[in-house]
Amino acid sequence: MNIRQIIGDNVRCFRYKMNWSQEALGSQTGLHHDYLGRLERGQVNISVENLVKIASVLEVAPHSLLIEGQCYSD
Numbered sequence: 001m002n003i004r005q006i007i008g009d010n011v012r013c014f015r016y017k018m019n020w021s022q023e024a025l026g027s028q029t030g031l032h033h034d035y036l037g038r039l040e041r042g043q044v045n046i047s048v049e050n051l052v053k054i055a056s057v058l059e060v061a062p063h064s065l066l067i068e069g070q071c072y073s074d
Contacts, residue, residue, distance in 0.1 A: 001068060002042065003066065004042040004043070004044070004045060004046075005042035006065075006066065006067070006068045007039070007042075007046060007051070007065050007066065008039050008040040008041055008042040009040075009042075009068075009071070010064065010065045010066075010067070010070055010071045011025075011036070011039060011040055011054060011058070011065060012040040013071030013072060014058040014060055014065075014071050015040075015058065017071070018058065018059075021033075022036045022037055022040070025054070025057065025058075028057045029050075029053050029054055029057050030053070031050060031053070031054070051065060
């Protein structure tokens, strides 16, 4: 699996654990829900700034978004 898909899968999983929609996550991060959808599908690259912003809102360490299956092991 490529790193974009790993990040996307982890963002989606942690978002589900918070019971948030993409719109809710977008509202908290200031990122558009369309961008978050493409991110979760592994279609876009993410900047370090946005990775940290999303991790902070999801209350996880930024590096945990980079590890395959990280969300499912918690």
